[in-house]
Amino acid sequence: MDKYVVLKKSDFNGFIKSLSKTQKVMAPVAKGNNNYAFEEVSSGEEISISHIPTILPPKKYFMPQRETILAFSKKEHEWKPILEKEPLVVFGIHTCDLEGIQLLNKVFTTPPQDTNYINRMNDITTIGLECNDYCDEYASCCVMNNHLPNSGYDLFFTELSNDFMVHILTEKGEKITGGTPLFSEAQSAHHKALEQLRSKKKELFKDEVVVQNNELKELFARTVHSAVWEDIQNRCVACGNCTNVCPTCYCFDIKDDINLDLNTGVRIRSWDSCQNETFAKVAGGENFREERGSRQRHRYMRKFNYSIGKFNKYFCTGCGRCSRTCMAKINLKETINSLAGEKK
Amino acid sequence: MKKTKVAFFDFSCCEGCQLQVANMGEALLDVLDLIEVVNFREVMSERSDDYDVAVVEGSITSPHGVERIKKIRSIAKVLIAYGSCATIGGVNGMKNNFELEDIRKYVYQDSAHHFHTIPTRAVHQVVPVDYFVHGCPVYIPEFVKVLKSALSGLPYRVPDDAVCTECKLNENVCMYEKGITCLGPITRAGCNSWCVNNGNICYGCRGMVTNPAQKGQKDILDRYQIPMEWIENKMNMYNKARENDLAEEKKNNEQKC
Numbered sequence: 001m002d003k004y005v006v007l008k009k010s011d012f013n014g015f016i017k018s019l020s021k022t023q024k025v026m027a028p029v030a031k032g033n034n035n036y037a038f039e040e041v042s043s044g045e046e047i048s049i050s051h052i053p054t055i056l057p058p059k060k061y062f063m064p065q066r067e068t069i070l071a072f073s074k075k076e077h078e079w080k081p082i083l084e085k086e087p088l089v090v091f092g093i094h095t096c097d098l099e100g101i102q103l104l105n106k107v108f109t110t111p112p113q114d115t116n117y118i119n120r121m122n123d124i125t126t127i128g129l130e131c132n133d134y135c136d137e138y139a140s141c142c143v144m145n146n147h148l149p150n151s152g153y154d155l156f157f158t159e160l161s162n163d164f165m166v167h168i169l170t171e172k173g174e175k176i177t178g179g180t181p182l183f184s185e186a187q188s189a190h191h192k193a194l195e196q197l198r199s200k201k202k203e204l205f206k207d208e209v210v211v212q213n214n215e216l217k218e219l220f221a222r223t224v225h226s227a228v229w230e231d232i233q234n235r236c237v238a239c240g241n242c243t244n245v246c247p248t249c250y251c252f253d254i255k256d257d258i259n260l261d262l263n264t265g266v267r268i269r270s271w272d273s274c275q276n277e278t279f280a281k282v283a284g285g286e287n288f289r290e291e292r293g294s295r296q297r298h299r300y301m302r303k304f305n306y307s308i309g310k311f312n313k314y315f316c317t318g319c320g321r322c323s324r325t326c327m328a329k330i331n332l333k334e335t336i337n338s339l340a341g342e343k344k
Numbered sequence: 345m346k347k348t349k350v351a352f353f354d355f356s357c358c359e360g361c362q363l364q365v366a367n368m369g370e371a372l373l374d375v376l377d378l379i380e381v382v383n384f385r386e387v388m389s390e391r392s393d394d395y396d397v398a399v400v401e402g403s404i405t406s407p408h409g410v411e412r413i414k415k416i417r418s419i420a421k422v423l424i425a426y427g428s429c430a431t432i433g434g435v436n437g438m439k440n441n442f443e444l445e446d447i448r449k450y451v452y453q454d455s456a457h458h459f460h461t462i463p464t465r466a467v468h469q470v471v472p473v474d475y476f477v478h479g480c481p482v483y484i485p486e487f488v489k490v491l492k493s494a495l496s497g498l499p500y501r502v503p504d505d506a507v508c509t510e511c512k513l514n515e516n517v518c519m520y521e522k523g524i525t526c527l528g529p530i531t532r533a534g535c536n537s538w539c540v541n542n543g544n545i546c547y548g549c550r551g552m553v554t555n556p557a558q559k560g561q562k563d564i565l566d567r568y569q570i571p572m573e574w575i576e577n578k579m580n581m582y583n584k585a586r587e588n589d590l591a592e593e594k595k596n597n598e599q600k601c
Contacts, residue, residue, distance in 0.1 A: 031517050032517060032522075033517050033521045033522055035517040035518075035521065037515050055512070055515045055516075055517070056512070056513075056515050060515075065513040066513075234559050234560065235559075235560050235563055236557065236560055237506070237529055237530075237556070237557040237560040237561055237564065238505070238506070238555075238557060239505075239506045239508035239509065239528075239529050240505055240506065240508060240509040240512070241508055241512050244509060244512040244513060245512060257489070258492055258496065260371075260374040260375060260377065260378055260488070260492065261374075261377075261378075262378065262492065262495060262496055270513075271513060273505070273509065276504075276505040276509065277504050277505055277553065277554070277555055278501075278503075278504050278505065292557060292560075325512070325518070327508075327518075327520065327529055327564050328560050328563060328564055329567060
């Protein structure tokens with residue numbers, strides 16, 4: 001399916017209003033201080049069409065921060081799996097985050113498959129939104145090849161002067177545009193405007209680091225013992241912000257929470273972070289990654305080195321969240337450039 | 345099932361953490377299905393010296409307090425330090441900023457000679473503690489977790505990562521981005537960033553993480569142009585008695601060498 005329709009900007013508010021009456025719609029809203037978050041909306045007016053990447057990526061709908069996965073009873077020795085899900089439309093996903101979702105889909109659909117994730121994934125409709133401008137100095141979406149749409153959505157919106165140009169990629173998407181008279185067929189003028197926008201983007205979006213995409217793996221493979229990691233060791237405070245905001249971090253912890261009857265209880269899965277002090281701590285008190293620098297290096301290797309071996313993909317989408325949120329201003333682009341600046 | 349006998353005690357504190365238990369609402373009924381409360385000054389008149397679990401609020405600030413907590417420890421099978429005053433010294437620790445004699449006279453004036461006083465100590469700085477429920481006041485969901493662990497004979501691990509971890513998961517706008525100083529980056533998580541969720545800063549009431557990055561933290565303060573004294577003053581509010589732990593640690597290290 002490869003079809004384009006248009007929605008008048010003046011009809012956008014009504015479109016979201018009517019859509020939110022049929023299912024829950026999540027979209028980026030302004031939280032102040034140039035921060036944004038995906039939240040439930042019931043009208044287009046609440047949505048920030050122009051936004052830098054949200055505090056947390058839309059990952060939170062596919063893999064919630066906290067999720068009950070099991071209910072058990074000790075005495076009866078019984079347990080039953082729990083699936084928490086609801087149909088959702090997530091509107092306004094930038095191309096970097098669409099890539100993040102596709103990477104997570106790959107992780108959780110590769111055996112051993114994650115049933116809860118897959119069930120939720122199938123129940124979520126994703127509506128992408130094109131970045132017409134470069135968001136800020138932290139992004140590196142261009143070198144990661146995620147500044148233009150590369151699939152991973154049901155519908156994809158591009159803002160033109162009077163309309164939204166909408167690419168329909170799936171049947172799920174077509175159901176939405178076909179369910180209302182607000183969408184009309186795209187005319188050649190629309191296609192031309194889209195083409196112009198995309199070629200303007202080629203000027204606006206440039207590789208953000210001194211190395212090319214295909215050199216990144218080799219760069220990280222040869223700099224395991226670099227002094228750059230020592231510098232980061234001295235700066236990182238291990239607050240875990242970088243991993244918590246990452247669209248592709250998927251490490252989790254599982255804990256049992258017993259009820260007050262001390263018999264029944266639930267098993268809860270929650271996000272974990274390799275940056276936390278206790279992440280690599282084992283029985284007996286040994287900590288395999290005691291140094292904050294080695295934890296940071298591990299994070300980078302998971303994005304640019306190990307993931308190539310396992311999934312043949314970089315696990316950095318270039319969204320820039322880790323640099324944007326870092327209290328110590330550890331900056332991904334600077335790290336890459338510093339590593340590249342070292343003698344081979 | 346025989347109910348476990350639980351006694352609540354208070355030392356130097358405002359008893360606000362115990363009030364949190366009284367304010368639990370319906371969940372309190374479930375808790376009471378599990379335990380028999382035999383001592384709780386705020387809610388009942390009965391007293392008993394027969395108990396399995398002692399929940400101790402407040403810090404130890406007098407010789408009399410030392411004797412009393414030792415007696416409680418000798419009776420209780422399990423001792424839970426409850427609330428910041430008990431777990432880290434809390435606001436009472438500010439007393440340790442002054443000369444003992446000066447502060448005694450300042451507080452008790454002409455009657456000072458009636459009141460024997462010692463520098464503020466957290467409960468574990470006097471007797472061994474089995475469980476810690478940090479917070480000012482305690483975060484009730486954490487207290488319930490600790491209680492369940494204690495009654496099941498399981499350990500409870502206080503999170504040792506920063507409040508920022510939970511705060512980020514709750515998707516709050518960072519206080520530093522708003523230009524406000526917050527102690528989240530050096531304070532132990534476990535409260536689900538309760539204060540920040542409600543628009544307040546983190547005051548560090550749960551105590552510091554065990555391995556704070558001193559150099560990194562200093563860089564951050566420089567970057568945000570926050571004077572070190574501000575943070576020290578803020579830390580002083582709850583964490584002054586931490587110096588007792590550091591002194592003890594130093595003594596132990598010297599003995600090892």
